[in-house]
Amino acid sequence: MDLRKIDDQITVAPQIAVDDVAEIARLGFRTLVANRPDHEEPGQPPMAELEAAAREHGLNWVYLPVESGNITDQDVDQFAPMIQQAETPVLAFCRSGTRCTALWALSAARNTPVEVIFTKARNAGYDIGGLAPRLAQQAARQG
Known part of the structure; x- marks a missing residue:
C-alpha cells in the first residue's frame, strides 16, 4: 500500500x-x-467488497466515483463539502492517487492559497501544474 499524505x-x-x-x-x-x-x-x-471491509473495521465509507481525466465542476462541488465534513483523517484512493489529489486541490483552492496546494501535492509526489487554470477558477469561487 502506497500512502501519500497531503496534510x-x-x-x-x-x-x-x-x-x-x-x-x-x-x-x-x-x-x-x-x-x-x-x-x-x-x-x-x-x-461493494471494499465498502463492507471499511464498515467492518469501523471506517466511514464514501463512494464518489470520478471518471479518470474528466473531473467536472460538479465532481469538485460534491468533493468539497464531503472532505470538509468527513471524520478525519481521510484516505482517498483511485487508480494512481492523481484523481484524488486533483479533487482535493480543486476543492482546496476555494480557501487555500494555490502555492500551498502545489507544495502539498508536490510533497506527496504529484505534479498538478496542469491544473493551474482550473485552480485559479476555483479560487475565484471562494467558499
Missing part, C-alpha cells in the same frame, strides 16, 4: 485491496473515500 486531514493512495482495509483502520484513518468508478478496469476489487 493532516487527507492522505491519498493508488488502488487499495480489500486486505489493506484492516491496516488502514489500524493506522487511524476514520474515513475511506473511493474516487474510482466500480469496474473501471479488470482486476480492480469490487467497491
